[in-house]
Amino acid sequence: MNRGAREEERTGFQEGSGYGPKYDLQTDFVMVYGINESMPERIRQWKEYGYRVHLMTGVSWGGYQDYLNGKFDGRSHWDEAQKYKSGEYIIHGTSVDIPYMVPTVAYSQFLIDRIRPAVDAGVDAIHLEEPEFWVEGGYSEAFKREWQNHYNEPWIAPHESEDAQYRASKLKAYLYTRCLDRLCSALKEYSMVRYNRPIRFFVPTHSLINYTQWRIVSPESKLLDVPSINGYIAQIWTGTSRTANVYEGKRAERTFETAYLEYGMMQELVRGTGRRMWFLHDPIEDDPKRTWKDYQENYFKTLTASLLHPEVSHYEVAPWPKRVFEGLYPREDRNGKEGIPADYATVLLTVMHTLGNMDQPDVKVFGNETKVGVLLADSAMYQRMRPGVDTAGFMLKYDGTNEVELTDEYALELLNFSSFYGLTLPLIKHGLPVRPVQLDNVRRFPGYLEDYRLLILSYEFMKPEFPDLHNALAQWVRDGGALIYVGDDSDPYHKVKEWWNQGKRVYPSPREHLFECLGLAVNSQEGLTPVGKGWVNFLRVRPDRLAESAESAERLRAAVRETMAALNVGEMRWNPTNHFMMKRGPYVIASVMNESVHERPLELEGCFVDLLRPRLPIVRQVAVQPGNQVLLYDLEYTEEAGSGIVAASSRIENFIEDSSSIEFLAKGPIQLNAVARIRCSALPARIIMHADGIEIPLSIDWDEQTRTLLLQYEHRSGGIRITIIKGGTRQ
Incomplete structure (x- = not known):
């Protein structure tokens, strides 16, 4: 946990105000927001306090x-x-x-x-x-x-x-x-x-999933063709991920599942490109009417959803930390407002500093490892209006900050984005890792689909912008891939004047051109057909229908199981489960879903530190109930044995250990409670904490079995120098 140079830029935040010690999160970099007259002075202030400084503006x-x-x-x-x-x-x-x-x-x-x-x-x-x-x-x-x-x-x-x-x-x-x-x-x-x-x-941008759902057009993958752009920030948080969708006929918020898809979309956008991606988290959201309990529960859902995508290990830990640590929000009883609860503040700081250690080469997936890709293209944003139906009245500013009254049945259906969620939620809810795959990248990067054996595609809510995409898809199938195509050619956008209907060969839908490239009859019947070494499974149904009932969701799951069986690849297994779980080095990340195959908790045994609880308790039995998540540190992880910081809600710098002592500097926002759990060979003989040369009180808790020491203290300006004088060494 000893943080290296800030040049690594693993963690950062954005802030429109000048430097403030109460929201000095001690990340690697800060994005000074806005280009008004105060910008140079704000840049100077944050630099003075050791930050790498970026600029952000709309x-x-x-x-x-x-x-x-x-x-x-x-x-x-x-x-x-x-x-x-x-x-x-x-x-x-x-x-x-x-x-x-x-x-x-x-x-x-x-x-x-x-x-x-x-x-x-x-x-x-x-x-x-x-x-x-x-x-x-x-x-x-x-x-x-x-x-x-x-x-x-x-x-x-x-x-x-x-x-x-x-x-x-x-x-x-x-x-x-x-x-x-x-x-x-x-x-x-x-x-x-x-x-x-x-x-x-860099371009901070919502996911393609959210922009399509909220009916916004943005360049998204097109920015990969702009060499002067170095990467993205995936602006995904509770405000985007709690947008309701439909599963088995029920419209509801599904924050974890939606965030899991959104972060997956952004991971796949840059996979193999060399472009940087930071994942954003927000401990609150733009809607100021919610309570701290609501913010915390949904933050845990988005946090764990992001950590289940291990190819990204850089994070924007908060936008606007001043509004997090100094803002007032409604009490649970709605009788006035209150600032952030002390325990939530401590947990947030612990998580923020843990994120800086997520670049772990040792990744292990528990449960289903078979990845299924659902193709999604930028063009999904292009057909989010139905001519002849006036939608301006209900969609004026649906940007996560305004309550929108959705009373029109058509308007509600449009915002549900069921064509996409009908292809994904039935699989995710049964524990199958689904990755939204950027269709546009198939022609940009050779071998982009090599990590996948099974893909799902529909042109009923998006279109292929270039015909050579189909040559690449067809070759991928012939080489041993399996494609499930879902659609009935009923989308009116098939008639737009595009390449599939403007040349010498006219195709009523791009699906027919794809089938021709695959060597299939354009009027093929439903079902499974071999193509080279691979397979095509055709479901002649609108994808939004798959969101309408339990029976339609099972229809998709059955097609996936049938296609997996046809591939007959030993490692392609799908055992329905109600959770996702992964280890990244010593970190255990798990989320248990409701509306799944059963309502039993996920039970874990071992020796862990619970990173989502303020006192970093040691736990040996963990039961994760449906709807809940955990982030744990595995004390039995062999690569992390010995001394060192297990977890801390401070930036730990200048960590020095010798035979007689451990010494380090702990830095963070002033007046906030902090904790640190540290490995020691034995109960320390003495612990000294200094701030500005003055010894300050602390609270300690020694755990003999794990030989870890818990320190509790309050952040002070300039940081706290902590010295641990070792006692006798145990064998």
């Missing part, structure tokens, strides 16, 4: 009134604000002067000019947050101009047809890709020419 919205009102270049730019069909501006949050923007060339230049001072101030990286264009937008004058320039024809209102909506959405994704390319390339060149210093760019 790329689709922000406090950009100088640009909108003409102060920047003498011209008003309100014509570039995103608009609904009604002519109303699409506003971020509740500030009437902060609209979502159409990313024109002029707007890109404004952002370049405003961000350049951050390069001058010496930031190590820049994060351009949330490139978002709402599905309901596309009616501003700037967008009409961009349409004409891009398509070389007069603008067509997006609501007029599926084709107009699809083309409008493709243009929206292109515009933000262009904007980010211009921004990152120009500022990288500026940094090298002016300072001979490379600078990195």
